[in-house]
Amino acid sequence: xxxxxxxxxxxxxxxxxxxxxxxxxxxxxxxxxxxxxxxxxxxxxxxxxxxxxxxxxxxxxxxxxxxxxxxxxxxxxxxxxxxxxxxxxxxxxxxxxxxxxxxxxxxxxxxxxxxxxxxxxxxxxxxxxxxxxxxxxxxxxxxxxxxxxxxxxxxxxxxxxxxxxxxxxxxxxxxxxxxxxxxxxxxxxxxxxxxxxxxxxxxxxxxxxxxxxxxxxxxxxxxxxxxxxxxxxxxxxxxxxxxxxxxxxxxxxxxxxxxxxxxxxxxxxxxxxxxxxxxxxxxxxxxxxxxxxxxxxxxxxxxxxxxxxxxxxxxxxxxxxxxxxxxxxxxxxxxxxxxxxxxxxxxxxxxxxxxxxxxxxxxxxxxxxxxxxxxxxxxxxxxxxxxxxxxxxxxxxxxxxxxxxxxxxxxxxxxxxxxxxxxxxxxxxxxxxxxxxxxxxxxxxxxxxxxxxxxxxxxxxxxxxxxxxxxxxxxxxxxxxxxxxxxxxxxxxxxxxxxx
Ligand code: SF4
Numbered sequence: 001x002x003x004x005x006x007x008x009x010x011x012x013x014x015x016x017x018x019x020x021x022x023x024x025x026x027x028x029x030x031x032x033x034x035x036x037x038x039x040x041x042x043x044x045x046x047x048x049x050x051x052x053x054x055x056x057x058x059x060x061x062x063x064x065x066x067x068x069x070x071x072x073x074x075x076x077x078x079x080x081x082x083x084x085x086x087x088x089x090x091x092x093x094x095x096x097x098x099x100x101x102x103x104x105x106x107x108x109x110x111x112x113x114x115x116x117x118x119x120x121x122x123x124x125x126x127x128x129x130x131x132x133x134x135x136x137x138x139x140x141x142x143x144x145x146x147x148x149x150x151x152x153x154x155x156x157x158x159x160x161x162x163x164x165x166x167x168x169x170x171x172x173x174x175x176x177x178x179x180x181x182x183x184x185x186x187x188x189x190x191x192x193x194x195x196x197x198x199x200x201x202x203x204x205x206x207x208x209x210x211x212x213x214x215x216x217x218x219x220x221x222x223x224x225x226x227x228x229x230x231x232x233x234x235x236x237x238x239x240x241x242x243x244x245x246x247x248x249x250x251x252x253x254x255x256x257x258x259x260x261x262x263x264x265x266x267x268x269x270x271x272x273x274x275x276x277x278x279x280x281x282x283x284x285x286x287x288x289x290x291x292x293x294x295x296x297x298x299x300x301x302x303x304x305x306x307x308x309x310x311x312x313x314x315x316x317x318x319x320x321x322x323x324x325x326x327x328x329x330x331x332x333x334x335x336x337x338x339x340x341x342x343x344x345x346x347x348x349x350x351x352x353x354x355x356x357x358x359x360x361x362x363x364x365x366x367x368x369x370x371x372x373x374x375x376x377x378x379x380x381x382x383x384x385x386x387x388x389x390x391x392x393x394x395x396x397x398x399x400x401x402x403x404x405x406x407x408x409x410x411x412x413x414x415x416x417x418x419x420x421x422x423x424x425x426x427x428x429x430x431x432x433x434x435x436x437x438x439x440x441x442x443x444x445x446x447x448x449x450x451x452x453x454x455x456x457x458x459x460x461x462x463x464x465x466x467x468x469x470x471x472x473x474x475x476x477x478x479x480x481x482x483x484x485x486x487x488x489x490x491x492x493x494x495x496x497x498x499x500x
Contacts, residue, residue: 050111
């Protein structure tokens, strides 16, 4: 997964004025929290030749203030170190304090690294959502998978979605003052009572008030609705779409994704997955509302995720429908984009380049399998040398109602592919793996799968060009591993000792 730095980093005169308001607020900041947080602003490294290094800032010192402003977390750090002239206050391990002057380019990073990326503990969620996927995980998985984060700072910095239920007024004001935007919000419904019920939090309705406040302050919001049959769809969804459209342009995009229901729902709210007919009804409703928005507001604004189209057995809309593909992270337009990229890649590839293709297989979830078969057929049509077979994998690990590729486990791959004709390599979507690792969700490794199936396994990113290359054997030796999975990696950093 790509992680974007979303902090705006632009501080005009207005923002600077608002910064003064923020300073007043900081002076009334909860002291106990500040002391706790401060321990996480201990400097762990100073980048060589950085402004901090030139100023003689040392590892082990604690950053307490910049230009007189208390530094509580990464947002403070980024905001207050933007200026070219800084007075940095440091607390030494022996309890003495000192101040150093730093001169640097405006916006240049000071060059400090801290105990945790957030410079604070990650905040877990205060909810008990009826649809929570974490509650539906089987027991005995890695501890990190059970961590429920709902931290506004991770929303700004990494694009995580938040519910706003654990946000204090002070923090709402800070979003406005610092102009951090966009904020990614899990809305689910704008009916305050229903939201409280769905999120299992009596004050969840206040989140809608916060959204209205953010909209007035012109903070951009991308929203997500997890749609649960008979709960927040139908009339409730209509109301939600109307309310959110009224907040446009602050509300910039909204995705509607179907609830995931695993076989581990014992003792939880009785939710059922969407049927084909129900999925089609949601699509009709959202597309009709989207057409109105396009006409009145210039943007479709509301998009159902690909999974809804797959569930309803409908073709994906064309590329233009998705506008800027703002909701790709929520699986909106992902398959259409893959298809378009694949076609373009195919046009650019000479038939001779495909002559050396050896037989291969692709494993994916049930829902995307027909889609991938279509791509293999397209490649085969261009060159008969392309011989690939797609295997839809039934999800026995989480339950057969889970059909997305990203939740297919190594154990299911081995059990369902052993003894099958797989060709000379097996391609899998890279998102089956824990990001940055060669490990599936069930802790089975790629090495295990390769050993059991007797062929190399090639993870392929969600990219049509890369998929075609992998089919024809280009760059097959370079699996799509990027850097570490930041959220998980961050989790380990906030929770030292958990790994293992
Ligand atoms: S906000 Fe809801 S869905 Fe998300 S982790 Fe918390 S309980 Fe689960």
